Amino acid sequence: MSEVNKIDMFKNDVRYRENIAHIETIPAKKPSFKKVDNLNQKIVDYLDSKNVKLYLHQAETYESIKDGEHVIITTPTASGKTLAFNLPIMETMIEDKDATALYIYPAKALSNDQLHVLENLEKELDIKINPRTYDGDTPREDKRGIREKSRIVLTNPYQLHLILSWHHQWSKFYKNLRYIVIDESHYYKGVFGSNVAFLIKRLKRIANFYGSYPQFILSSATLANPLELANRLTGEEFKLVDNDTSPSGEKDFILYNPFKNYVRKKINNQAAPSVHMETENIFMYMMLKNIQTLCFTVSRKTTELIAMWAKKDMNQVKGQLAHRIAAYRAGYQAQERREIEDGLKSGKYLGVTCTNALELGIDIGSLDAVIISGYPGTMISTWQQAGRAGRSNQKSLAILIAFENQLDQYFMNNPEFFFDKPHENAIIDLTNPILQDAHLLCAAKELPLQRGEAEKYFGISQDVIDKLVDNKDLHENHRGDFMYPYDDNPAMDHSLDQISSEEFKIMNNGQLLETMERSQVYREAHEGAILINKGDTYVVNSVNLKNGYVNVSKEAVDYHTMVLNQTDINIKKKLSKTKYGDLTIHFGELTVSEDYFKYKKMHFSKVIGTYPLELPPLKFNTKGLWFTIPKRVKDTLEDMFPNEEEVFAGGLHGAEHALIGLFPLHTMCDRFDIGGLSTNYHEDTQEATIFIYDGYEGGIGICEKAVDVFIDLLNSTIDLLENCQCQSGCPACIYSPKCGNDNKPLHKNATKYILKYMSDLISKNIPEEDVKAEVIIENEVIPDEFDEAYELYEKGDYSSSKDVLNSIISNDKKHAPSLALMARILYEQDQKDIALLFTKKALSSDRSNEMANELEVLLTNKPQKETVELKSLDDVETLYEEAYDLYEQGDLATSSEILENLLDFDDKNSEALALMGLIYYHSGMFPKAIEYYKKASKINKNGEMVKELKMRVA
Numbered sequence: 001m002s003e004v005n006k007i008d009m010f011k012n013d014v015r016y017r018e019n020i021a022h023i024e025t026i027p028a029k030k031p032s033f034k035k036v037d038n039l040n041q042k043i044v045d046y047l048d049s050k051n052v053k054l055y056l057h058q059a060e061t062y063e064s065i066k067d068g069e070h071v072i073i074t075t076p077t078a079s080g081k082t083l084a085f086n087l088p089i090m091e092t093m094i095e096d097k098d099a100t101a102l103y104i105y106p107a108k109a110l111s112n113d114q115l116h117v118l119e120n121l122e123k124e125l126d127i128k129i130n131p132r133t134y135d136g137d138t139p140r141e142d143k144r145g146i147r148e149k150s151r152i153v154l155t156n157p158y159q160l161h162l163i164l165s166w167h168h169q170w171s172k173f174y175k176n177l178r179y180i181v182i183d184e185s186h187y188y189k190g191v192f193g194s195n196v197a198f199l200i201k202r203l204k205r206i207a208n209f210y211g212s213y214p215q216f217i218l219s220s221a222t223l224a225n226p227l228e229l230a231n232r233l234t235g236e237e238f239k240l241v242d243n244d245t246s247p248s249g250e251k252d253f254i255l256y257n258p259f260k261n262y263v264r265k266k267i268n269n270q271a272a273p274s275v276h277m278e279t280e281n282i283f284m285y286m287m288l289k290n291i292q293t294l295c296f297t298v299s300r301k302t303t304e305l306i307a308m309w310a311k312k313d314m315n316q317v318k319g320q321l322a323h324r325i326a327a328y329r330a331g332y333q334a335q336e337r338r339e340i341e342d343g344l345k346s347g348k349y350l351g352v353t354c355t356n357a358l359e360l361g362i363d364i365g366s367l368d369a370v371i372i373s374g375y376p377g378t379m380i381s382t383w384q385q386a387g388r389a390g391r392s393n394q395k396s397l398a399i400l401i402a403f404e405n406q407l408d409q410y411f412m413n414n415p416e417f418f419f420d421k422p423h424e425n426a427i428i429d430l431t432n433p434i435l436q437d438a439h440l441l442c443a444a445k446e447l448p449l450q451r452g453e454a455e456k457y458f459g460i461s462q463d464v465i466d467k468l469v470d471n472k473d474l475h476e477n478h479r480g481d482f483m484y485p486y487d488d489n490p491a492m493d494h495s496l497d498q499i500s501s502e503e504f505k506i507m508n509n510g511q512l513l514e515t516m517e518r519s520q521v522y523r524e525a526h527e528g529a530i531l532i533n534k535g536d537t538y539v540v541n542s543v544n545l546k547n548g549y550v551n552v553s554k555e556a557v558d559y560h561t562m563v564l565n566q567t568d569i570n571i572k573k574k575l576s577k578t579k580y581g582d583l584t585i586h587f588g589e590l591t592v593s594e595d596y597f598k599y600k601k602m603h604f605s606k607v608i609g610t611y612p613l614e615l616p617p618l619k620f621n622t623k624g625l626w627f628t629i630p631k632r633v634k635d636t637l638e639d640m641f642p643n644e645e646e647v648f649a650g651g652l653h654g655a656e657h658a659l660i661g662l663f664p665l666h667t668m669c670d671r672f673d674i675g676g677l678s679t680n681y682h683e684d685t686q687e688a689t690i691f692i693y694d695g696y697e698g699g700i701g702i703c704e705k706a707v708d709v710f711i712d713l714l715n716s717t718i719d720l721l722e723n724c725q726c727q728s729g730c731p732a733c734i735y736s737p738k739c740g741n742d743n744k745p746l747h748k749n750a751t752k753y754i755l756k757y758m759s760d761l762i763s764k765n766i767p768e769e770d771v772k773a774e775v776i777i778e779n780e781v782i783p784d785e786f787d788e789a790y791e792l793y794e795k796g797d798y799s800s801s802k803d804v805l806n807s808i809i810s811n812d813k814k815h816a817p818s819l820a821l822m823a824r825i826l827y828e829q830d831q832k833d834i835a836l837l838f839t840k841k842a843l844s845s846d847r848s849n850e851m852a853n854e855l856e857v858l859l860t861n862k863p864q865k866e867t868v869e870l871k872s873l874d875d876v877e878t879l880y881e882e883a884y885d886l887y888e889q890g891d892l893a894t895s896s897e898i899l900e901n902l903l904d905f906d907d908k909n910s911e912a913l914a915l916m917g918l919i920y921y922h923s924g925m926f927p928k929a930i931e932y933y934k935k936a937s938k939i940n941k942n943g944e945m946v947k948e949l950k951m952r953v954a
């Protein structure tokens with residue numbers, strides 16, 4: 001049987017084909033080459049001896065680097081990226097005997113792999129570069145020699161962070177530093193990435209100090225924003241090389257959905273599919289067909305479980321294959337791992353289960369098939385895992401098996417999203433105030449900061465420095481430079497993985513198990529929680545918030561815990577609002593308070609107990625986005641679903657969950673990095689509001705990016721809801737595994753309606769493809785803002801009007817016209833209590849505000865006197881008609897009030913005078929009636945009313 005047939009059997013097998021959501025056949029690709037002129041002869045000889053011709057993209061990389069450009073290359077793993085950037089570096093090493101280069105890798109294992117490559121090049125090219133890794137494992141006695149003799153040093157950010165202040169020991173290296181290589185740079189995102197971006201800029205400053213201006217060479221997996229990432233990491237402008245011209249064999253990429261034919265109903269007898277069992281089943285199938293397979297799973301525990309089940313089952317079916325199955329994960333000894341890596345290459349192992357530890361560049365050769373059990377969280381990881389399958393010129397297979405969550409199910413229903421252009425944005429935030437402070441202190445320790453350097457290297461303004469000086473964290477010397485005045489190394493206190501330096505120690509029997517940030521302790525290691533560490537379960541016995549200790553004990557339990565919380569949000573400062581058509585998304589600083597008040601013990605999905613928690617609320621300042629949903633949506637929904645409760649609240653809550661669930665599609669993050677709140681009424685917006693915020697002190701740029709891509713985020717969320725077959729919500733659409741409210745209330749149809757309503761706002765007036773983001777930076781009061789608010793109010797667009805009013809009030813708390821107009825809108829929206837509050841605020845800053853006075857009467861039921869300011873004769877005409885109508889209806893009192901008002905403005909209006917006379921007549925006040933007849937007839941005897949009055953008084 002040929003290899004090709006074996007690979008194709010799976011998709012045609014009756015046991016599986018019903019669950020296949022999509023098959024994407026990625027065609028085989030032929031290479032294209034380009035010859036490079038003027039290569040150094042040693043390099044030419046080397047390439048000839050290896051029979052290597054350069055691919056087009058390698059040649060372009062080489063040429064751009066030789067032209068002095070900073071280059072980022074984003075072609076796939078096996079496309080020869082490393083050679084592409086090593087060639088120009090080696091050439092420089094040959095031609096300049098002092099030149100040095102620094103290679104930065106996110107993980108130790110990777111720098112070891114690269115070290116072998118460089119050692120080989122050194123030998124083959126017969127040059128002296130003495131490449132060495134310099135990290136926590138480097139023997140002390142070797143370090144000095146490396147600093148003085150190595151021309152290529154490989155390290156990781158953690159090490160660099162600690163040794164940067166010892167730069168004088170590296171002066172020769174820094175003086176000659178020509179290249180900084182940042183490999184796997186997509187790895188630098190979120191908190192870690194933002195820290196590393198500051199670190200790289202510190203490195204650049206040190207190099208500049210020694211007179212060198214190194215060129216940056218970055219490699220990355222495919223991203224939506226490679227140039228932005230490169231710029232944020234280094235502060236430089238880059239040239240992008242992204243055209244892969246290396247050859248590859250045909251590959252089937254199969255999206256496999258165990259839930260495809262399963263509908264979650266309120267009452268359901270059919271058990272939900274088990275993804276793990278399905279995975280094991282397919283893994284077995286491949287091995288029995290003699291297809292060498294790597295199976296990626298989402299956790300260490302499942303890696304072990306699936307290998308264990310497979311061995312057991314294989315013993316029953318084909319015993320001799322059982323010993324060709326293995327599990328591979330981080331935490332194993334280096335020796336055990338190497339044995340499996342080699343065994344994969346030699347074919348000794350037929351099937352290996354693994355965690356994402358095998359996703360990065362470690363060399364294991366190529367396999368026939370890869371199973372990815374559960375979407376690994378990013379498209380980048382998925383493609384890297386899938387890239388493990390594919391031998392030269394042979395057909396290969398990748399199967400993604402979906403879990404029942406939003407992301408997995410979204411891909412199953414929208415394969416084009418997956419196979420089309422890259423959608424993920426790697427996010428680096430350079431505005432987090434805690435990170436700014438921490439890295440400025442490190443930089444000042446490394447070299448005194450001159451005035452202007454914070455701005456130049458880090459984009460941080462002088463205010464931040466001034467504040468650090470005020471706090472005595474920095475000291476200004478007689479030359480006007482800013483020094484770190486203490487003996488310790490501030491880098492030791494600031495971990496690159498975290499924002500705050502506060503660290504909780506999780507202790508088991510007096511031994512350190514792991515460390516956590518405070519927020520993580522609240523969520524995962526509160527008293528009574530079940531903590532999972534390397535697959536073992538631990539019960540949390542006590543938490544000491546003051547000293548930062550958590551005591552746990554190892555215990556095998558058959559339940560897990562889930563904590564519930566209540567979130568409060570205050571808008572601290574509005575930073576911007578972005579308008580997409582008529583939809584406005586706000587962005588700003590928020591104060592979040594999360595109150596973790598109880599937790600549940602669960603056995604699978606069954607609650608076996610609920611326990612109170614006594615923790616002070618977790619308070620932090622962060623950044624987030626928000627938008628409001630007007631009351632008329634609530635009214636419509638209540639009309640649509642008259643007999644259901646909490647329809648609107650359920651819709652808002654569902655929209656919050658679904659949007660957060662799909663955040664990782666567009667911004668590279670974990671859904672646990674963000675939090676949300678939805679409410680029927682929020683006191684800072686006076687409207688129903690949905691907030692989504694970064695779950696880190698100071699914010700980390702996720703929501704800021706989400707504002708940029710909000711239309712895409714909204715559209716994919718709508719798709720998700722449309723495609724989900726469930727009746728009333730499920731984990732694939734609106735349920736959230738981390739909901740602090742226990743997924744209550746939720747309403748699927750209301751969620752759909754709200755999202756659709758938002759989408760209609762975007763394209764109400766123009767087709768969506770023409771909608772451009774209009775970004776308004778919020779800082780000072782714009783003079784005609786109030787007029788805008790009033791106009792919007794008159795148009796009936798209450799939400800937008802409130803929006804504008806809120807921004808005026810947040811800048812000027814005593815702006816009476818705005819306070820009064822806000823009250824007016826709230827009154828009209830039937831929110832009388834709050835309307836009264838705003839009325840009182842308006843009156844206390846301006847007692848004579850007319851609108852507020854009027855509202856006070858309305859809201860406190862004082863008898864009302866109509867006062868209308870008349871401006872034109874048209875107004876007079878209208879008033880007269882109104883008075884006449886009231887007169888006809890017999891409401892003489894109101895009619896006379898209106899007439900009085902009218903006559904104040906126009907006392908020569910004969911008809912009005914006559915009508916007033918008639919009212920006096922009917923009220924029995926004859927002398928008054930005669931008086932008015934005289935007035936009226938003097939002006940116009942022939943008016944209709946005048947004649948009528950004449951008949952009565954004559």
Ligand SMILES: [Zn+2]
Nearest residue numbers: 724726730733
């Ligand atoms: Zn659903």
Ligand SMILES: [Zn+2]
Nearest residue numbers: 739740741743
């Ligand atoms: Zn929730």
